[in-house]
Amino acid sequence: MIMSVYVQQDLFDLQSITQQLKKLHNSGASVTFEGYVRDFDLGDDKLEMLELEHYPGMTEKALLNIESLAMNRWHLDDVYIVHRYGKLKVGEPIVGIVVFAKHRKEAFDACHFIIDFLKTDAPFWKKEITNHQSYWVDAKKIDDGKWN
Amino acid sequence: MIMSVYVQQDLFDLQSITQQLKKLHNSGASVTFEGYVRDFDLGDDKLEMLELEHYPGMTEKALLNIESLAMNRWHLDDVYIVHRYGKLKVGEPIVGIVVFAKHRKEAFDACHFIIDFLKTDAPFWKKEITNHQSYWVDAKKIDDGKWN
């Protein structure tokens, strides 16, 4: 059982991570989730960038806690979470999750659980920077499905 | 709406596929599934290789049909399925699925649906080759969870 979380400004390469982790396990399945900065265009207001603030220390703690919850609930071979902060351009990945398991259902359920939980428990805050203004994203807007 | 299926002997690189597809869409999420040849070791009997036979023509048709069903049921930006046949070594990927959507729940549900459906409707048959013998895999064994 291996758990790892990464909180970083840099881009990440989920497949090279997946391929490296695959070598460690006799897994039957991997499920990968990637969330991206989505473009939007409300009349004149066009999204140019997202700025993500986080709570260093608590973030890592929250992500490790989510991994533990998933590990206790399903039989998993490995869980990997990477989340970016700082300035992110439209189309760039924000968060990546990789789950390895013997069976596909456990990999799907755990990966879905982790991203849902992460959205309410990992201390990240999005600020949208358009060509005209910048403002903090409401949690409500996220529930409404504006974001992934 | 783009659909693509690939049936091939060669290895595939799901992340370079994912990255190329990402450029075409304003998606909020991607979910990727990869299924692997799992090692096993029953006493003296050690799996060395899997041989996958398929029904050329019907395979492509079945996979495109599964993609259509998923596309009609969820709002998806893109679906990509690649399935290998021929001789596959332990640890190698068998099948890869990539789903892009605006929202994560749709991407998860569609990807899970596709792999479940594929296991009953895409005409592939596994033959296990151990160091001592070779035999066709039972559908029952798959239900029992021996495979992913």
Place this chain on the structure above:
Amino acid sequence: MKIKLFYFAKVREMVGIDQEEVDVESDIKTLAELIAFLKLRGSQWQAIFDMSSSFRMAINQELAEASCKINANDEVAFFPPITGG
């Protein structure tokens, strides 16, 4: 009427051929009737088709039931339950 037959995986190994073309009487209208015709070929053929859990069928590359109609120039396939993915 002429019908193309395909066999895959264990079924292919049991019948010993991977494909053939047969010319059947036009009173063979369903897959079930085609199967009855094929079983006349001998005990190996009977063994395969008597185990209903051991094979599946397709007509023109789509999964089909025994009651499905067949027509001239159809492509019919017999194979074990699917174990892919």
Place this chain on the structure above:
Amino acid sequence: MKIKLFYFAKVREMVGIDQEEVDVESDIKTLAELIAFLKLRGSQWQAIFDMSSSFRMAINQELAEASCKINANDEVAFFPPITGG
């Protein structure tokens, strides 16, 4: 007793600082009592804490409720609802 306070995102911008250390009376035993103490600082502080939907709290980097106990040298953080992922 000394407590470290952290502010993030919109809350940080509203209070104008990102962290501070306060020395409070030992009769402040819960987050709710700490908030009442901070609201004495002025209208901006009252505005933040009167909108219960607009902020969340953590004690020692774990999400916490207003009724949670605080102790000397705790790290307390105030921030908006989470919008990551």
